Amino acid sequence: MPPPPSIGLVPLGSVDQKILRHLKTTLPGILPVSVQLLKARPIPLHTYHIVREQHNSTQLLEYLAQDLPPGMFKVLGVTGVDLYIPILTYVFGEAQIGGDVALISLYRLSQELDGRLAPPHVFWPRIVKSGLHELGHTCNLKHCRQPDCIMQFSGSLEKLDQKNPHFCDYCRIMLNDYLEQQGITNVSER
Amino acid sequence: MLIPHKKFNLLVVDDELIIRESLAGWLQRDGYQVETADHGAQALEKAAAKHYDIMLVDVKMPEMDGLTLLKHIKEQNPDTAVVMMTAYGSIEDAVEAIKQGAFDYLLKPFDLEELSLTIDRLVQIQTLAMENVVLKERVAKIDRFEELVGQSEPMLQLYDTIMDVAQSDATVLITGETGTGKELVARAIHAQSPRGYAPFIAVNCGAFTEQLLESELFGHEKGAFTDAKFTKKGRLELAHSGTLFLDEVGDITMKMQIDLLRVLETHEFTRVGGTIPLHSDFRVIAATHQDLLAAIQEGTFRRDLYYRLNVVHIPVPPLRERRGDIPLLAEHFLVRYAAETNKKIDSIHPEALEAMRNYDWPGNVRELENAIERAVVIGKGRQIQLADLPFLGPTDRSAAVGRSLEEMERQHIAQVLEAEGGNISRTAQVLKINRTTLYHKLKKYGLKTCN
Structure with missing residues (x-):
C-alpha cells in the first residue's frame, strides 16, 4: 500500500510550535494524509497594507506557491498576522481552488467573541477546522450548503465554533474523486 | 438552508482589477459561476449575450458610472438583480441606486457575513421567483389540459x-x-x-x-x-x-x-x-x-x-367527425359558464342536445363553446332549451333541398352571424372567410349586423 500523501506545514513568521504540532497530529486523523513540519519562512513586506494594517492573503499565497517544497501533496501556511483580501474586511484563511497552497491566520482565531484571548479548548479546534476547510479548497471543494460540513462557509467565529471537523458525504465523495484523479488510490476518510 | 436549483450566474462589474479578482475568486468558492467586466459598456455587452441572475456593480466607474449602468440593466434585463458596491464616501449614490431598482448595496470592503448574507438572500428570492413562475405555469397548464x-x-x-x-x-x-x-x-x-x-x-x-x-x-x-x-x-x-x-x-x-x-x-x-x-x-x-x-x-x-x-x-379532427363528444363538451362548457355567470343552469334538454348532435359545427369546438356561453347567458330556467340555441332551430335540412346555393349561403351566414351575436370578426372566423368578404356578402344578401 502506498504511503499517504504528505502535507507540508509552513509557519509564516513566528508561530507557536505547540500549534503546529497539534495540527500535525490532528489532521491525519481526519484526512488520509501525513503531515510534515517544514522550515519557517519570513513574511514578505510587500504583502502588508499600511492603512488596513493587515496582510494581503492572496499575495501571501502566491509567495508560498513560488517556492514549493518538493514531494509535498499540498502546503498549508500558518501565520499569526491578520489577513485580508481587497474586497473583504478580513479572512480567516485562503486557498487556491484545486491548487497547491492554502493559508490560515491565527490572528482572529485566537480571540474570543468579546475580544479576549480564546482558551485552548476553543482555539485549537478552530485552527484544525480552518486548516481542513482551506485544504478542502485545494482539493477543488467549493463551499458546501450541507449543515455540519466543514466546507460550509463560516463568516464568523461563532459559526466556525458550531461546525464539526468533518466532511459531509457529498464532499467526502468529491474529495475522494479528486484524490483518485491525482493518482492517490485506496483512500477513505478515517 | 437554501439549496439553489440551478447554477446562478453572477457578473462582477468594477474598474479595479484587484477588486474584480478578489470578489470573483471569493464567489467562485461559494459555488457560483462568476464572470467579470471592467466597465459598464462591457457589462451591457455581456448581459445582452447571456443572462446573469445577479450583478455586483461598482458605483464609481469612469465613462459609464454604476447608476447609469443600473438604469440600462433594468431596461435590458429587468430580471437581473443588481447589488451596488460603494465606498463610504458615496452612500448617497447607493441610496439613489436603491430608489432606481437596485436590490441592495454593500460598502467596500465588505464584511464576510454581509456579502454572504446578501447573496444568499438574493439567491433565495430569485429561486422563489422562479418557482412561482413554474407553479403558475403548471396551474395554468392543468386548466388548459382539462x-x-x-x-x-x-x-x-x-x-x-x-x-x-x-x-x-x-x-x-x-x-x-x-x-x-x-x-x-x-x-x-x-x-x-x-x-x-x-x-x-x-x-x-x-x-x-x-x-x-x-x-x-x-x-x-x-x-x-x-x-x-x-x-x-x-x-x-x-x-x-x-x-x-x-x-x-x-x-x-x-x-x-x-x-x-x-x-x-x-x-x-x-x-x-x-x-x-x-x-x-x-x-x-x-x-x-x-x-x-x-x-x-x-x-x-x-x-x-x-x-x-x-x-x-x-x-386534429373537426367536431362533425366526433359527434359522440358533443354531449361531453356541452356539459363541460355548461359547468364552466354556469359557474362564471353564477347561474343555476345544470342540464341540457334532450331535444337541444339532439339538435346539437345533428348540427355540423363549421366553427367546431369554439362555435359550440360560444353557443353554450350564449345559451347560459340568455337562458331563463335550470335547463338549456332548444330555444336558447336559435341557430339550431331552423336547421331544417329538408327544407333547404331544392333551394339555390345562394339561398343556402345566405341562410348559413345569417345563422352563424346570429350565433356569434352579430360579431363580424367571430362570424368571419367561423365561416373561414375574411372580414372584407363577409361584408360584401352581408351587403349582397341584405343582412344586418347588430353594430
Whole structure:
C-alpha cells in the first residue's frame, strides 16, 4: 500500500510550535494524509497594507506557491498576522481552488467573541477546522450548503465554533474523486 | 438552508482589477459561476449575450458610472438583480441606486457575513421567483389540459399521439379547421414533454404585421425603430428551454419564412437592431388551418420550411367527425359558464342536445363553446332549451333541398352571424372567410349586423 500523501506545514513568521504540532497530529486523523513540519519562512513586506494594517492573503499565497517544497501533496501556511483580501474586511484563511497552497491566520482565531484571548479548548479546534476547510479548497471543494460540513462557509467565529471537523458525504465523495484523479488510490476518510 | 436549483450566474462589474479578482475568486468558492467586466459598456455587452441572475456593480466607474449602468440593466434585463458596491464616501449614490431598482448595496470592503448574507438572500428570492413562475405555469397548464375534452375514437388516438410525440424533441405540425383546439393539443404536448416545466410561448403569426411579428419573435434593441423605447426580449428568447408554439404559421410572409427557417435550423438569431448573436434552445410546434401543400403549389409557402415544420404531423379532427363528444363538451362548457355567470343552469334538454348532435359545427369546438356561453347567458330556467340555441332551430335540412346555393349561403351566414351575436370578426372566423368578404356578402344578401 502506498504511503499517504504528505502535507507540508509552513509557519509564516513566528508561530507557536505547540500549534503546529497539534495540527500535525490532528489532521491525519481526519484526512488520509501525513503531515510534515517544514522550515519557517519570513513574511514578505510587500504583502502588508499600511492603512488596513493587515496582510494581503492572496499575495501571501502566491509567495508560498513560488517556492514549493518538493514531494509535498499540498502546503498549508500558518501565520499569526491578520489577513485580508481587497474586497473583504478580513479572512480567516485562503486557498487556491484545486491548487497547491492554502493559508490560515491565527490572528482572529485566537480571540474570543468579546475580544479576549480564546482558551485552548476553543482555539485549537478552530485552527484544525480552518486548516481542513482551506485544504478542502485545494482539493477543488467549493463551499458546501450541507449543515455540519466543514466546507460550509463560516463568516464568523461563532459559526466556525458550531461546525464539526468533518466532511459531509457529498464532499467526502468529491474529495475522494479528486484524490483518485491525482493518482492517490485506496483512500477513505478515517 | 437554501439549496439553489440551478447554477446562478453572477457578473462582477468594477474598474479595479484587484477588486474584480478578489470578489470573483471569493464567489467562485461559494459555488457560483462568476464572470467579470471592467466597465459598464462591457457589462451591457455581456448581459445582452447571456443572462446573469445577479450583478455586483461598482458605483464609481469612469465613462459609464454604476447608476447609469443600473438604469440600462433594468431596461435590458429587468430580471437581473443588481447589488451596488460603494465606498463610504458615496452612500448617497447607493441610496439613489436603491430608489432606481437596485436590490441592495454593500460598502467596500465588505464584511464576510454581509456579502454572504446578501447573496444568499438574493439567491433565495430569485429561486422563489422562479418557482412561482413554474407553479403558475403548471396551474395554468392543468386548466388548459382539462379543456382537451373527448372520449371518441379520434380523440383517444389523438391522446396516444400526444403522449408519443411529447417524449421526443421533434418539430410538430398540427393541422385542423378553425376552432378544433390546435393550441390545446400543442399545450398538451408541451405539458407532457420533458420541457413541461419550462415556458410555453405562443405566437399567433396571423395576428401581426411583418414588422411586428419580427419584433415579437426576435425582440428588439432600444432605438431599433421609432417605437422601440426599450430593449425587448423576443419570444424566441423567452421560449428558451421550453416550447415555441407558432400558431397560424401559414399566414406569415415569405421574408419571415426565410428568417424563421434560418432560426429553426441554427436556433441562433439577433434582435432587431442588434448585432450580438443569441442562442435559444426551444422546441417548435406549429399549427395552421391552411392547406400548406396547396400554398406551396401556389408559391406562397416555402417547401423547405414546410419540411422543417412537418416532421411529425398531427391532424386534429373537426367536431362533425366526433359527434359522440358533443354531449361531453356541452356539459363541460355548461359547468364552466354556469359557474362564471353564477347561474343555476345544470342540464341540457334532450331535444337541444339532439339538435346539437345533428348540427355540423363549421366553427367546431369554439362555435359550440360560444353557443353554450350564449345559451347560459340568455337562458331563463335550470335547463338549456332548444330555444336558447336559435341557430339550431331552423336547421331544417329538408327544407333547404331544392333551394339555390345562394339561398343556402345566405341562410348559413345569417345563422352563424346570429350565433356569434352579430360579431363580424367571430362570424368571419367561423365561416373561414375574411372580414372584407363577409361584408360584401352581408351587403349582397341584405343582412344586418347588430353594430
